[in-house]
Amino acid sequence: MSVSITDTKSAELYARALQRLPGGVNSPVRAMRAIGRDPIFIDRAEGAEIVDVDGNRYVDYVCSWGPLIHGHAHPEIVDAVITATRRGTSYGAPTAGEVDLADEVARRFPSVEMLRMTSSGTEASMSAIRLARAVTGRTTLLKFAGAYHGHVDGLLAQAGSGLATAGIPASPGVPESATHETVIVPWNDGEAVAKACAEHELAAILAEPYPANMGLVPPVEGFLELLRNKADENGALLVFDEVITGFRVAAGGVQERAGVAADLTVMGKVIGGGLPAAAYGGSRALMDNIAPAGDVYQAGTLSGNPLAVAAGLATLRMLDDAAYVRLSATTEALASGLRDAAAGAGVPVAVTTVPGLLTIFFAETAPRDYAGAQACDHEAYAAFCRGLLARGVYPPPSQYEAWFPSLAHTSEHLDLTLDAAHAAFAEL
Numbered sequence: 001m002s003v004s005i006t007d008t009k010s011a012e013l014y015a016r017a018l019q020r021l022p023g024g025v026n027s028p029v030r031a032m033r034a035i036g037r038d039p040i041f042i043d044r045a046e047g048a049e050i051v052d053v054d055g056n057r058y059v060d061y062v063c064s065w066g067p068l069i070h071g072h073a074h075p076e077i078v079d080a081v082i083t084a085t086r087r088g089t090s091y092g093a094p095t096a097g098e099v100d101l102a103d104e105v106a107r108r109f110p111s112v113e114m115l116r117m118t119s120s121g122t123e124a125s126m127s128a129i130r131l132a133r134a135v136t137g138r139t140t141l142l143k144f145a146g147a148y149h150g151h152v153d154g155l156l157a158q159a160g161s162g163l164a165t166a167g168i169p170a171s172p173g174v175p176e177s178a179t180h181e182t183v184i185v186p187w188n189d190g191e192a193v194a195k196a197c198a199e200h201e202l203a204a205i206l207a208e209p210y211p212a213n214m215g216l217v218p219p220v221e222g223f224l225e226l227l228r229n230k231a232d233e234n235g236a237l238l239v240f241d242e243v244i245t246g247f248r249v250a251a252g253g254v255q256e257r258a259g260v261a262a263d264l265t266v267m268g269k270v271i272g273g274g275l276p277a278a279a280y281g282g283s284r285a286l287m288d289n290i291a292p293a294g295d296v297y298q299a300g301t302l303s304g305n306p307l308a309v310a311a312g313l314a315t316l317r318m319l320d321d322a323a324y325v326r327l328s329a330t331t332e333a334l335a336s337g338l339r340d341a342a343a344g345a346g347v348p349v350a351v352t353t354v355p356g357l358l359t360i361f362f363a364e365t366a367p368r369d370y371a372g373a374q375a376c377d378h379e380a381y382a383a384f385c386r387g388l389l390a391r392g393v394y395p396p397p398s399q400y401e402a403w404f405p406s407l408a409h410t411s412e413h414l415d416l417t418l419d420a421a422h423a424a425f426a427e428l
């Protein structure tokens, strides 16, 4: 039974948008090209549900790609933002809220004694790299194939052939000069990391400690410890990009769960509670190099914006231990329901999960690295997503993006999702 939804208004808006916005959108994945359909224009959202401009209602598993751990338009967050707005939207001068938020972050991340706020995760990772290069006096970076750290030139690099290759630009407009100092190795490949460390003096090893931008591909046992050791041996800084995982997989991110501390941590998404905010931080000794305490320059007109800080503070303050237990249970229930639904329909899938994140890979076994994620059946994922959307479930429209269950997802939402999944699998 395929349900038809009307999409007249979305189609009209898309036609207009294509005239003014490249591809009709302001960030590429929203266009839904990877799943072979046109984008859906959103009118409003509440809790775990979004409503499009044609009045169709969906259970949302994108949740703005991670910030909305409490779901959409949570009353306490909305109130905090409205209250802040009435007091002025931006001053270009420091506020108490920024100090409070820095305290809240430091309390959760023992490795982050000091931090600097930015407006996006891209800026935060760019600035963390600048700091790593400044303090080590080195330029070369190690990153992992399939990891995303924002659209920083030097990190928009893809692997050439073979292990531990110098990066080649992953986009026109990114000069080779920006990527030839980025070394790219496969995720979960300890030998490749060791080889790269033997061949290069690195400024930083940069990793999403639970990579979630090639789908969720958790580290194999001991891999994060290996990164910590190799960084120390090499004299490089270990930079964990916890933009997705920070405050989500645990209060203190992957560092808390894995017991491996980074030298610098990049944060974003949840920290801004749905408004533009991100940060990078580390030890006092490292962060005191940032201007004006030190001479590593970095600035931002809207950095530490009072609205974003208010949303971030309200978000973090509601994340108590019980919240993480609940988010983990929701994630597990969704994962096992999806596995059962796929098995019932005889569709081979592998569902990876950590608290608050999951990916359903259309493959017999879960990928260990980017090559594995690339080898999945992307056509089947696309068809599955189209089937879900037709039944009121809004999944991340790419095999490379993780699902973001939230604290607003109830057992009714999961039931509706799994009914839709059963039907969508049966159609494949």
Ligand SMILES: *Cc1c(COP(=O)(O)O)cnc(C)c1O
Residues within 6 Å of the ligand: 119, 120, 121, 122, 123, 125, 148, 149, 150, 151, 208, 213, 241, 242, 243, 244, 268, 269, 278
């Ligand atoms: C989203 C993301 C970024 C970039 O953050 P923006 O705010 O989109 O610039 C960086 N790193 C990771 C791991 C992300 O998921």
